[in-house]
Amino acid sequence: MNATTISSSDLSGLAADLLAARVRVAGPARASDGTVEYRHAGAPAELVLDSGVPRRSLKEFFLPPTEPLFAWRTGAGGRVELLEAPLPADPAVVIGARPCDAAGIEALDKVMGWDYRDEPWFARREATTIVSLACAGFDRSCMCTSVGLAPDTTKGSDLLLVPIGGGAFRAEVVTAKGARLVAAYPARFRPASGEAEAEAFRKAAREKVAASAPPAADPLRPWLDAHFDHPLWREASLRCHGCGACAAVCPTCHCFDIVDEPETVGTGVRRRNWDTCQTPRFTIHASGHNPKNDQPARIRQRVLHKIVIYPKKFGEMLCTGCGRCSRACPGGMDLPEVLARIAALAGGAQ
Amino acid sequence: MTELRELAKKLLAEGAAKVVIGWEEGPRGVRPAFATDAAAADRLVFDARCAHDLAPYLDRRRVHVAKLGRPAVVVKPCDARAVAGLIRETQVKREDVVLVGVRCGGVLADPEAGGTLSADTIADRCRTCDSRETALADHVVGTPVEPLAAPSRRDARVAELDAMTPAQRWAFWQGELARCTRCNACRQVCPLCYCDRCMADKTQPQWIESSPHGRGNLSWHLLRAIHLAGRCVDCGECERACPSGIPLGLITRKVASVVADRFGHKPGDDPAVPSPIGTWRSDDPQEFIL
Numbered sequence: 140m141n142a143t144t145i146s147s148s149d150l151s152g153l154a155a156d157l158l159a160a161r162v163r164v165a166g167p168a169r170a171s172d173g174t175v176e177y178r179h180a181g182a183p184a185e186l187v188l189d190s191g192v193p194r195r196s197l198k199e200f201f202l203p204p205t206e207p208l209f210a211w212r213t214g215a216g217g218r219v220e221l222l223e224a225p226l227p228a229d230p231a232v233v234i235g236a237r238p239c240d241a242a243g244i245e246a247l248d249k250v251m252g253w254d255y256r257d258e259p260w261f262a263r264r265e266a267t268t269i270v271s272l273a274c275a276g277f278d279r280s281c282m283c284t285s286v287g288l289a290p291d292t293t294k295g296s297d298l299l300l301v302p303i304g305g306g307a308f309r310a311e312v313v314t315a316k317g318a319r320l321v322a323a324y325p326a327r328f329r330p331a332s333g334e335a336e337a338e339a340f341r342k343a344a345r346e347k348v349a350a351s352a353p354p355a356a357d358p359l360r361p362w363l364d365a366h367f368d369h370p371l372w373r374e375a376s377l378r379c380h381g382c383g384a385c386a387a388v389c390p391t392c393h394c395f396d397i398v399d400e401p402e403t404v405g406t407g408v409r410r411r412n413w414d415t416c417q418t419p420r421f422t423i424h425a426s427g428h429n430p431k432n433d434q435p436a437r438i439r440q441r442v443l444h445k446i447v448i449y450p451k452k453f454g455e456m457l458c459t460g461c462g463r464c465s466r467a468c469p470g471g472m473d474l475p476e477v478l479a480r481i482a483a484l485a486g487g488a489q
Numbered sequence: 490m491t492e493l494r495e496l497a498k499k500l501l502a503e504g505a506a507k508v509v510i511g512w513e514e515g516p517r518g519v520r521p522a523f524a525t526d527a528a529a530a531d532r533l534v535f536d537a538r539c540a541h542d543l544a545p546y547l548d549r550r551r552v553h554v555a556k557l558g559r560p561a562v563v564v565k566p567c568d569a570r571a572v573a574g575l576i577r578e579t580q581v582k583r584e585d586v587v588l589v590g591v592r593c594g595g596v597l598a599d600p601e602a603g604g605t606l607s608a609d610t611i612a613d614r615c616r617t618c619d620s621r622e623t624a625l626a627d628h629v630v631g632t633p634v635e636p637l638a639a640p641s642r643r644d645a646r647v648a649e650l651d652a653m654t655p656a657q658r659w660a661f662w663q664g665e666l667a668r669c670t671r672c673n674a675c676r677q678v679c680p681l682c683y684c685d686r687c688m689a690d691k692t693q694p695q696w697i698e699s700s701p702h703g704r705g706n707l708s709w710h711l712l713r714a715i716h717l718a719g720r721c722v723d724c725g726e727c728e729r730a731c732p733s734g735i736p737l738g739l740i741t742r743k744v745a746s747v748v749a750d751r752f753g754h755k756p757g758d759d760p761a762v763p764s765p766i767g768t769w770r771s772d773d774p775q776e777f778i779l
Contacts, residue, residue: 171664172734194734195670204670205700279516373553378521380545382677384732387670400698410700413670420690433553469541469678469730471520 141312142331145300149327150308154183154234156324163231165200167193177233177240188235192277196390196463197233197240198247201263205412208259208397213405226262232320236271239283239461241295243390244269249453250393268316271296272308273340276347280462282475285352286446288459290344302340303333348460353479356446356456362485363447367439371484375477376438378470383415385464385472391445391457394421416440442477490534492630493563496589497530500561506587507558510546512539518601521546525557535563535591535631538600540612542724544571544680547581561587565596567614569623569758570722571680576760578720578767580683583760590626594634608639614725614738616641625758646736647743666706668733671699675713675727675737681720688712714740719748719765722756 145153154164158180166186168178176194180186207224214220248264251257274281274290283289293299297317300308309331312318321328386392396414401407414421417438422431431437449457458474465473497509501524511533513522519538523546524530543562546554554560564572569590575581595606595615604610616639622629650658676682676689689697689709697712698705721741728738749755751774752765765773 170668170734172736174734176668176733194732199670205702205705377523377554377557380674380677380730381551382674382730383672384674384730387672387674388732396699398695398699400695400700410702412700413672415672418673434551435553465517467732469674469726471515471517471541473516476516 141318142334143310143312143321143328144303144330144332145308145310145328147306147308149329150188150234150300151183151186153324153327154180154186154232156327157232158183163229165231165233166235170194177236186234188272192237192461192463192466193240195388196243196461197236197269198243198390198393200231200233200267201244201247201260202393202395202413205410206259208409208411210402210408211406224259226258228262228266231263231267233267233269235300236269236296237274237461238271238290238292238294238296238299239274239288239459240390241269241271242283242288242292242459243295243461245295246391246449246453246455246457246459247393249455250449253453268297268320269295270298270300270310270317270320273299273301273337274344275302275340276344278462278466279351280465280473280475281348281460282352282462282478283460284345284349285354285475285478286356286456286458286460289341290348291341301333301337303336307333309333309337351475352460353475354482356458356478357450359478359481359485360447360450362481363443366484369484371480372435372439375472375480376435379417379434379438379468379472380470381417381419381434381437382469383413383417384467384469385441386415386417387413388463388467390459390461390463416444438472442474446478493535493589493591494531494533496628496630497524497533497561498527500587500589501525501527501530505559506561508554509533509561509563509589510543510554511535511563511589512541512543518603523554523557533563537595537597537606537611538603539565539591540596540600540725540729542568542571542678542680542726544568544575544724545678545726547572547575547586547680548683549580550683550685559585559587561589563589563591564623564626565591565593566620566623566758567618567722567724568680569625570620570756571724573625573758573760574681574720574722574756574764575683577762577764578681588623588626588628590623590629592622592629592631592634594621595637606637608637611637611639612725613641613643614723614742617644618723620758623758625760643738643742647739647746650739650743662707663703665735666710667703668735669701669706669710670733671701671706671709672732674730674732678726678730679717680722680724680726681717682713688716710737710740714744717741718744719752719754720756721745 157164165179167175168185170176175190210222212220251260293313297314299311303309394414395411397411399409423429445458500506509524512519513532595611598612697708754765
């Protein structure tokens with residue numbers, strides 16, 4: 140793998156160069172209440188790279204909470220004219236993405252390019268370069284090592300920065316897009332150094348996360364397949380409020396609703412909006428029947444979709460172990476705990 | 490703590506309740522607990538980290554909770570006001586629930602961080618709460634506590650917003666509400682948001698646009714504020730649950746002060762006292778009706 144080195148000040152300088160070249164720069168920055176979220180930065184100083192897990196994931200830069208698909212206009216003779224929303228193609232660079240968030244974006248490429256090619260998604264994907272910052276392991280809700288990833292995973296990143304001390308980063312070039320970024324701003328990068336320091340950082344981070352993460356999720360699949368109606372789901376979902384906070388902060392929850400919203404008489408916009416399988420409305424049929432009529436069924440759906448259904452269909456896990464669902468849950472639900480419980484049950488069943 | 494656990498075990502052993510809904514230690518601090526046996530009752534805790542309002546678990550739509558059987562719920566004074574609201578609005582029958590009141594000196598602004606309760610760490614809503622224990626309880630546990638004297642930063646912020654020009658206030662709220670993704674966490678954790686069919690979920694006609702754009706978000710949060718006017722018990726759950734950190738408490742606090750000024754009403758723990766939205770008086774202010 141190609142590598143290079145960049146200092147903190149050159150990283151800020153790179154952000155400044157990009158902004159000067161009219162490239163959108165995004166990364167962890169503070170919201171009005173001081174909390175860190177991924178935001179578009181107007182100046183390099185707004186980026187705060189070492190400040191924990193941003194409140195919501197990176198997915199909103201590729202699948203916004205709401206987005207127009209097309210507008211309609213009723214013209215002469217009642218003819219309806221459709222006006223397609225322009226494809227988002229503004230070049231953008233994300234600086235300081237967490238590896239678990241970048242991995243989520245790559246996992247979603249599968250479903251977004253499956254039965255049809257989701258044009259807005261891939262337009263943003265192609266226009267965006269993701270520079271991730273290897274994570275030192277954040278807190279006890281982190282579980283990337285349980286889902287086949289690691290705090291230094293390169294999945295989904297174009298460039299991965301690994302701290303090597305002295306405010307510098309070893310920058311590993313992961314994709315051609317990452318190589319193009321390095322090539323476009325040669326003055327900001329130095330010859331590769333700090334290989335041993337980077338390796339030590341990565342090893343320590345993996346060990347830190349693995350120490351508190353639940354057992355690997357992959358081997359739980361046979362048990363989950365065989366225990367669809369296990370009482371576990373009833374017990375685990377008692378405290379669930381059925382809100383969508385977990386899905387809103389999740390890097391891989393991607394379900395959306397499509398709505399037609401009139402703007403004026405004869406005009407309107409079709410939009411797609413984030414949705415969540417945690418509400419009864421998500422599955423209710425026109426007949427009034429609801430196949431997922433209680434919270435245990437909805438929690439089971441969320442867990443199975445992530446670690447059974449998506450992997451079976453697309454060959455990869457739909458959870459990157461970022462831990463946000465556990466941090467955001469107002470009812471104190473905890474995915475690592477649920478997986479540990481399943482692992483204990485599966486171990487006992489063998 | 491021993492008193493609470495012993496009472497919970499007694500309620501379960503005597504069959505007065507099939508489940509005691511309280512708090513327990515979880516992976517990230519305390520969290521709601523559903524104790525159906527003595528071992529689980531022995532894990533119940535109550536301290537200043539117990540910010541969660543447990544009244545929403547009495548919602549009849551939570552069939553998997555209802556299936557556990559007759560509940561006993563541990564209530565702080567604000568939670569008791571929520572239960573009073575549910576009884577007042579015929580959602581819960583008083584005789585169907587055992588209420589265990591806990592004496593409360595306030596909860597922490599950041600329950601997950603833990604620590605001791607002080608004028609610096611107390612949640613803002615608790616700074617203006619004058620209720621240390623509820624009368625709406627079958628049992629009351631805990632030691633009597635003195636209120637903490639701490640100025641309300643939230644009231645100061647509401648006053649700042651009141652002093653703004655409409656354009657400034659508009660800009661402030663458009664900025665805050667731009668972060669809303671309409672996940673509905675504020676609605677789902679609210680003990681008084683129990684409608685079977687929320688107006689925001691209706692599509693024919695669609696009164697409230699479901700899109701999280703400026704117009705849809707403003708419609709939703711205005712609707713919620715008005716529907717909770719005189720009903721909100723200031724349990725703080727909407728703001729705590731919001732994954733986008735929107736200061737929803739500023740809205741509920743402002744609306745509460747309007748209801749207090751205009752209707753002389755503050756939601757309390759007596760279900761027999763009607764709320765302004767559920768009653769009519771000939772001297773109700775009405776000059777705003779065109």
